Structures are given as structure tokens and as C-alpha cells.
Amino acid sequence: MERLEAALDKARHSRESIQTDKKSDAVRPLSAAGTTELWQQLKEFKISSRAARSNRITTLTNNKLSSPYDLLRSRVLRLMRENKWHTLAITSPNVACGKTTVCANLAISLSRQPDTRVLVIDLDLRRPSLHRILSYRPNHSFHEVLEGKVQAEDQLVRFGDNLAFGLNNKPARNPSELLQSKQCQTKLAQVQAAFKPDIVIFDLPPMMVGDDNVAFLPTVDAGLLVSAADSTTVAQVDTCEKEMAEMTNPLGVVLNKCRYFQEDSSYGNDFY
Numbered sequence: 001m002e003r004l005e006a007a008l009d010k011a012r013h014s015r016e017s018i019q020t021d022k023k024s025d026a027v028r029p030l031s032a033a034g035t036t037e038l039w040q041q042l043k044e045f046k047i048s049s050r051a052a053r054s055n056r057i058t059t060l061t062n063n064k065l066s067s068p069y070d071l072l073r074s075r076v077l078r079l080m081r082e083n084k085w086h087t088l089a090i091t092s093p094n095v096a097c098g099k100t101t102v103c104a105n106l107a108i109s110l111s112r113q114p115d116t117r118v119l120v121i122d123l124d125l126r127r128p129s130l131h132r133i134l135s136y137r138p139n140h141s142f143h144e145v146l147e148g149k150v151q152a153e154d155q156l157v158r159f160g161d162n163l164a165f166g167l168n169n170k171p172a173r174n175p176s177e178l179l180q181s182k183q184c185q186t187k188l189a190q191v192q193a194a195f196k197p198d199i200v201i202f203d204l205p206p207m208m209v210g211d212d213n214v215a216f217l218p219t220v221d222a223g224l225l226v227s228a229a230d231s232t233t234v235a236q237v238d239t240c241e242k243e244m245a246e247m248t249n250p251l252g253v254v255l256n257k258c259r260y261f262q263e264d265s266s267y268g269n270d271f272y
């Protein structure tokens with residue numbers, strides 16, 4: 001706990017300098033290709049309806065099961081546009097709250113808006129799972145892009161025209177150090193400069209499990225907290241919301257796995 005408090009303190013003080021650093025960093029383009037060409041050149045993958053069903057991906061089409069995510073999408077888009085925010089971190093108090101499931105569905109729902117380019121990066125580098133939920137195992141991991149071992153354009157995969165994912169096929173060896181490194185911020189800035197996504201979503205580790213997020217949350221524009229009705233306590237949500245507010249702009253809390261809403265929404269998510 002003491003370690004977490006010290007890290008939080010450090011994050012609070014370093015937030016401003018990180019934001020200034022990000023602005024002043026010289027961002028080198030990844031290649032001479034234009035943005036549209038870069039997107040088109042990315043390897044494309046599809047999700048079968050069977051995989052979608054078993055992994056709770058409900059947003060491939062506009063239907064009754066996609067509506068909670070479509071509602072979340074509209075709120076996220078409105079707030080991000082109003083505030084000119086581009087980067088959103090998704091985290092939760094503890095494990096298995098449904099963060100990665102929400103991340104994938106929100107991204108697919110956003111990408112059904114043809115004028116919105118979305119990039120999703122799996123930064124849960126200890127337990128990456130976005131590739132499993134999407135049923136796509138990449139040859140290389142996105143953490144290898146951050147480490148400078150692989151080019152982003154060879155690693156990112158495209159789903160449809162305007163959604164790309166940076167997935168991992170295995171955990172990183174030194175997740176904390178990697179997320180805290182200047183190289184990580186520089187690489188992410190380069191990827192964003194080249195692909196020009198309207199929104200970048202980061203799937204982060206849970207907040208109460210380690211301090212990986214403490215270094216990273218201050219670098220994003222906004223954060224969304226996913227809680228699970230069956231396992232997260234009100235006190236945990238409260239603590240994490242406060243901690244998040246110290247580090248970035250809290251966008252809200254998703255109440256996931258909420259059986260009470262099942263009859264109305266048929267899925268079990270609510271947002272506030």
C-alpha cells in the first residue's frame with residue numbers, strides 16, 4: 001500500500017512534465033506512406049460469429065445485444081470530442097471485471113461509425129488477453145513494437161476499414177519498466193502520428209493488482225473504470241475512481257455483469 005501511495009505521489013508530480021514532454025517530443029513518421037495507405041496495408045482479420053458468441057463480442061452488427069455498448073460509444077465519443085481528447089485507458093479495480101470484453105466491444109461499436117478511426121492497444125502486458133477475445137493470435141506482440149524490435153506497420157492488424165489492434169501473443173518480460181519508459185511514450189506517439197486514429201483505447205491491467213497503471217494513466221487523456229457487479233465492492237470503485245482522478249480525467253464507471261439489468265438490456269452492462 002505504501003508503495004502504491006508513493007507511486008501515486010510520483011505520478012501526480014510527473015503528470016505535467018509528461019504532458020509537456022509529449023508535446024515537445026519530435027515525432028518521426030513511421031514511413032513515407034500516407035495514412036490511408038498505411039491503414040490499407042495492415043493485415044486484415046475477421047471474427048467468426050461462433051468466436052464472437054463464445055467470447056461475448058456482441059457488437060459486430062447493430063442489434064439488441066449491442067445497444068449497451070452503442071450507448072457507451074455515444075457517450076464516450078461525445079465527451080472525447082467535446083474535450084478534444086484522443087486517448088482513453090480502460091481499467092478496473094480487480095481482475096476479471098470484463099475490461100477486455102468492454103474494450104473490444106466498445107472499439108467495434110465505435111468502428112461502426114465510418115468517420116471514426118480507432119486504434120486499440122493491449123497494454124495488459126502481464127496477462128494479455130485481447131487476442132483471445134478476438135480469436136486472433138498475432139505473430140509478434142505489440143510490446144515488441146514498444147521495445148523497438150518490430151515495426152508497428154508489421155504488427156498492427158486491421159478489423160474492417162477503420163479499426164486496428166495492437167495485440168500480444170505472450171506477456172512482456174518487464175511490463176512495469178516498459179510502461180514507465182520514455183521509449184514507450186515515444187513509440188506510441190510515433191504510431192499515433194502515422195496512423196492518426198481519432199481514438200486510441202488502451203486495455204490496461206487492473207488498478208488494485210500492481211502499480212503498472214500509475215506510470216501510464218497520467219499520459220492518457222481519459223480513463224474508464226469497469227467494475228463487476230458480482231465481485232467489485234463499492235469501496236473498491238470509490239478508491240479507484242479517486243486514484244484515477246489524481247492521474248487522468250475519469251470518464252465514468254461501467255457496471256458490468258449486472259444480472260439485475262439482464263431483462264432490459266439482455267446483456268448486463270450499465271454506465272454512469
Ligand SMILES: Nc1ncnc2c1ncn2[C@@H]1O[C@H](COP(=O)(O)OP(=O)(O)O)[C@@H](O)[C@H]1O
Binds near residue numbers: 098256
Ligand atoms: N457482462 C458480462 N456478463 C458475464 N460475463 C462476462 C461479462 N463480461 C465479461 N464476462 C466474462 O468475464 C471473464 C473476464 O472477462 P475479461 O474481459 O477477460 O476481464 P478482464 O479483462 O477485466 O480481466 C470472461 O470469461 C468474460 O467472458
Ligand SMILES: [Mg+2]
Binds near residue numbers: 099101124130
Ligand atoms: Mg483483460
